[in-house]
Amino acid sequence: MYRLTLGQKIFTRVVIALALIIVLVPLLWVFFLAFKRPEEVYQSTLFIFPKNFHFTLENFPGAIEFAEKHLDISYPRMYLNSIIVTTGGLILAVFAASFAAFAMVHYKFKSKEVYYTFILLSYMIPVQILLIPLYLVLLRLNLLNTYGALILPYATIGIPIATLILRNFFAQVPYEFTEAALIDGANSFQIYKNVYLPLARPALATCIVFLFLEMWNEFLFAFIFIRVEALQTLPLAMSRIGIGAKYPIPWAIYGASIVLAVGPIFIIFMIFQRWFVRGIIAGGIKG
Amino acid sequence: MRFRTNTVTLRKTEPYFWLSPSIILLLIFLMYPIIFSVALSFFNWKGYSLEIFADFIGFQNYVKLVKDPLYWLSFRNTIFLVITVIFVQNAIALFLALIIYFGNFKYGNLIRALIFFPGVISAIVIGLVFRKFLELTGPVNTFLKLIGLDALAIPWLTNRNLTIWIVSFVTVWQWVGYNLVIFYAGLQSIDHSLLEAAFIDGANLQRSIFKIVLPLLKPIIFLSAVLNFIGGFRVYDIIWAMTRGGPVHASEVLTTYMYYQSFQSQGPSNMGYAATIAVTLAIIVLVFAVIRIKFLTREE
Numbered sequence: 306m307y308r309l310t311l312g313q314k315i316f317t318r319v320v321i322a323l324a325l326i327i328v329l330v331p332l333l334w335v336f337f338l339a340f341k342r343p344e345e346v347y348q349s350t351l352f353i354f355p356k357n358f359h360f361t362l363e364n365f366p367g368a369i370e371f372a373e374k375h376l377d378i379s380y381p382r383m384y385l386n387s388i389i390v391t392t393g394g395l396i397l398a399v400f401a402a403s404f405a406a407f408a409m410v411h412y413k414f415k416s417k418e419v420y421y422t423f424i425l426l427s428y429m430i431p432v433q434i435l436l437i438p439l440y441l442v443l444l445r446l447n448l449l450n451t452y453g454a455l456i457l458p459y460a461t462i463g464i465p466i467a468t469l470i471l472r473n474f475f476a477q478v479p480y481e482f483t484e485a486a487l488i489d490g491a492n493s494f495q496i497y498k499n500v501y502l503p504l505a506r507p508a509l510a511t512c513i514v515f516l517f518l519e520m521w522n523e524f525l526f527a528f529i530f531i532r533v534e535a536l537q538t539l540p541l542a543m544s545r546i547g548i549g550a551k552y553p554i555p556w557a558i559y560g561a562s563i564v565l566a567v568g569p570i571f572i573i574f575m576i577f578q579r580w581f582v583r584g585i586i587a588g589g590i591k592g
Numbered sequence: 593m594r595f596r597t598n599t600v601t602l603r604k605t606e607p608y609f610w611l612s613p614s615i616i617l618l619l620i621f622l623m624y625p626i627i628f629s630v631a632l633s634f635f636n637w638k639g640y641s642l643e644i645f646a647d648f649i650g651f652q653n654y655v656k657l658v659k660d661p662l663y664w665l666s667f668r669n670t671i672f673l674v675i676t677v678i679f680v681q682n683a684i685a686l687f688l689a690l691i692i693y694f695g696n697f698k699y700g701n702l703i704r705a706l707i708f709f710p711g712v713i714s715a716i717v718i719g720l721v722f723r724k725f726l727e728l729t730g731p732v733n734t735f736l737k738l739i740g741l742d743a744l745a746i747p748w749l750t751n752r753n754l755t756i757w758i759v760s761f762v763t764v765w766q767w768v769g770y771n772l773v774i775f776y777a778g779l780q781s782i783d784h785s786l787l788e789a790a791f792i793d794g795a796n797l798q799r800s801i802f803k804i805v806l807p808l809l810k811p812i813i814f815l816s817a818v819l820n821f822i823g824g825f826r827v828y829d830i831i832w833a834m835t836r837g838g839p840v841h842a843s844e845v846l847t848t849y850m851y852y853q854s855f856q857s858q859g860p861s862n863m864g865y866a867a868t869i870a871v872t873l874a875i876i877v878l879v880f881a882v883i884r885i886k887f888l889t890r891e892e
Contacts, residue, residue: 307694307791307800317695321703324688328707328765334731335721352731401613408610420611422885427622429881431826433850434870437632437863438625440855441644461621464614493606522714524829529855540716540829547720547833556724563720567713574712578705581712585770586777 338560339364346556364561371562375552377534378542380565387538389452390527391520394459398516399509401460402467407497409468410475411483428465436529443530454530455538459523463516470515470587474508475501507583514577514584521570539566626874632867639854639861653868662841663869666849669756673845674824676760677767678817684764685771686813690801692772693779704776708769715766719833722762723749755835755843763830767823771816778812779805818884825877846873 309317334353338346341355343364348356355361373379405424409417439458440449448454482500491499502509527541534542543566546554554562574581608615633654636647657663688707692700710718726732726748733745748758782805790800806813828847831837837844837852844852846869852859854866 307787307797309694309696309797313797314695317691317697320688320691321695321697324707325703328710328769331721331725331765332710334725338724347729347734349731352735397617401617404610405614408607412607412610414604414607417607423618425885426878426881427618429822429877429884430622430626431847431870431873431877433828433847434629434867434874435622435625436850436870437854437867438628439621441628442620442625457617458621461617464617468614493610497610518712522716522829524714524716524832525851540714543714543720544716544833547716547723548836559720559724563717566717570712571709574709575705578701582705582708582773585708585711585773 335560335563338557339368339564341557341560343367343555343557364557365565367555367558368561368565371546371552371554371558372542375550375554376542376545378537382535383537383539383542383566384569386452386536387521390455390459390538391517393452393456394463394520395513395516397456397460398463398467399512402464402512403471403502403505403509404497405464405468406471406475407501409472410478410501411493411496424465424468428469432462432525436525439526440529449530450533450536452536455523455527458526458530459520463519466588467512467516470512471505471508474505478504508587510580511584511587514580515588518581518584629867629870632864633871635864637864639863644863649864653865656865657868657872662844662849665841666844666846666869669843670825670845670847672756673760673763673827674821677763677820677824681764681768681820682771682813682816685768685816686775686809688768689772689775689779690805693776694797694801704769704773708773710766711770713766715829716833718762718766719830722758723834726758749835750839752839752842755839759831759834759843762834763824763827766830767820771820774816774819775809775812778809782808814887815884818880818887821880822877822884825873 340360345356524540728747736745835843837848850869853862
C-alpha cells in the first residue's frame with residue numbers, strides 16, 4: 306500500500322472530517338432534539354446538544370401520545386404494518402424470484418433470453434406508470450386498504466432485481482453438484498431445494514437486505530393504496546406530521562417521533578452493516 | 593451444459609412451471625398496468641367518471657403536454673436533479689471513496705457506513721429532518737446569524753428560486769454514500785500489481801490515481817452514472833416530504849407533477865393526462881435502460 310506524505314495525511318483527514326460533519330450534523334441535531342426540554346429547544350449547546358447537556362425523556366411519551374391522538378395510529382401498530390407488508394412482499398418476491406432464477410440456470414429453453422431482457426427492463430421501469438392502473442386493479446380485486454394492496458405490488462417490483470441477483474449466483478453453482486444429485490435420483494424440485502438454495506444463502510441474504518430497504522421505506526404505493534389510518538406503514542404515518550399536518554407538532558415531540566421511527570432501523574443497520582453494504586453493491590452492480 | 597439430457601419427456605414445459613409465479617405477478621401488476629397506462633394516455637378520463645375508455649382523443653394529451661408550461665418546468669427541474677446526481681453526487685462519492693481507500697484510515701469501514709447511513713432511512717423521514725433543519729428559526733439560520741450572515745438567514749424552503757437546489761442538495765446528501773459504497777467495491781476489485789509497481793517506481797499518488805486507477809474504474813463510473821440517471825428520474829418522496837412540489841410548483845418534477853394531475857386531493861384529477869406524463873417519463877428512462885443493458889451484455 307501507498308505511504309502517505311504528511312500533507313496527504315492531513316488533507317485526507319480534513320476531507321473526511323468535513324464529510325462526516327456534513328452527513329452527521331443534521332442527524333445528530335434531530336437525535337438530540339428528541340432529548341431537549343420543550344421550552345429549551347431554541348437554546349442548544351453547540352447548536353446540537355440540549356442546553357447544558359440536560360437530557361430529558363419526557364418527549365417520548367409525548368410523541369407516542371401525539372401519534373395516537375392526532376395520527377390515529379400507535380407506534381407498535383405502524384411497526385406491525387411495516388413488518389407485515391415488508392415480510393409478505395419479501396417472502397413472495399424471494400420465492401418467485403428464486404424459482405425463476407433456478408429455471409434460468411437449470412434448464413435450456415427457447416424464451417430464456419426474452420425473459421432475461423424482460424426482467425432487466427422491468428427492473429428499471431418508473432413506478433409512476435403503474436400507479437393509476439394498479440389502483441384500478443386493486444379496486445377490482447377488493448384489495449385497496451388491505452395489506453395485500455402493498456404486498457402484491459411490492460413483491461412484483463422486487464422480483465426483477467431478486468431474479469438477477471439470484472441468477473448470477475446460481476450460475477456459479479458447479480454442475481457436478483447437480484450431476485451428483487441426479488445420479489442419486491433427485492428430481493428438479495429436490496435439486497432446487499437441496500443443492501441450489503443451501504449454497505445460495507449469501508445471495509439470498511443480500512437479496513433480502515436490498516429488498517428490505519426498498520419495501521420498508523416505500524411511500525408512494527402506500528400513500529395511494531392505503532387510506533385507513535390503522536393500516537398505515539411507518540413512512541406513510543410519519544409523512545402526516547410534515548407539511549399540511551392537521552395539528553401543529555412541538556419541535557421536541559417532532560424530534561422524538563423521528564427517533565422512534567428511525568431508531569430501530571439504525572440498530573439493525575449497525576448490526577448487519579456488512580450485509581447492507583453487500584446488498585447495495587449486489588443490487589447496483591449485478592442489476 | 594446445464595440442461596438435463598436424461599429426461600426428455602415433458603421437460604419442455606417444466607421451466608415455465610418454475611417461472612409461473614413470477615410471470616403471473618409481473619403480468620397482473622406490471623405488464624397490464626403499463627399497457628393500460630399507454631392506452632389511457634390516448635383518452636380523456638377524469639378520475640371521478642365511471643367510463644374510463646369513453647372519450648378517445650388521439651394524441652391530444654401529448655399535444656397538451658408540449659404546450660403545458662408546468663410540464664416543462666417539471667421537466668427542467670427533473671433534468672436539473674438528474675444532472676446533479678449524475679455529476680455532483682458521483683464526483684463527491686468517487687473523491688471520498690479514493691480518499692478513504694488510499695487514506696489508510698483505521699476506521700475506514702465505520703466511516704463508509706456512517707456516510708452511507710442516510711441511504712437506509714426513508715426519504716420521507718429525511719425530508720422531515722431537513723424541513724426543521726432549514727426552518728426560519730432552525731439551526732442553520734441560528735448558525736448563520738451567529739457568524740454574522742444575518743442576510744442569509746431566510747426561510748429556505750419557501751424561496752421559489754432555491755427549492756430545487758435545496759431538494760437536489762438533500763438528495764445528494766442522502767445518496768452520496770450509496771455511490772461511495774459502489775466505488776469502494778470497484779477500488780477493491782482492481783488489480784493491484786500495476787499500482788504497486790508504479791509506487792515502487794516512485795510515482796506519486798495523484799498521478800497514479802489519474803493514470804492508473806481512474807481508467808480502470810471507468811466501467812464502474814459509467815454504471816454509477818446510469819444508476820443515478822435512473823434513480824434521479826424516480827425521485828419523489830423527498831420532494832413530497834420537503835416541498836410537495838411547491839411553493840407554487842417551483843420544485844415540481846415529473847413524478848410529483850404526475851401525482852398532482854392524478855391523485856392530488858382537490859387537484860385536476862386528469863387521469864388520462866397524468867398517464868401521458870408517466871408514459872413520457874418511462875420512455876426516457878427505458879431508452880437509457882436499453883443503453884445500460886447493451887453495456888452490461890458487452891461486459892459479459
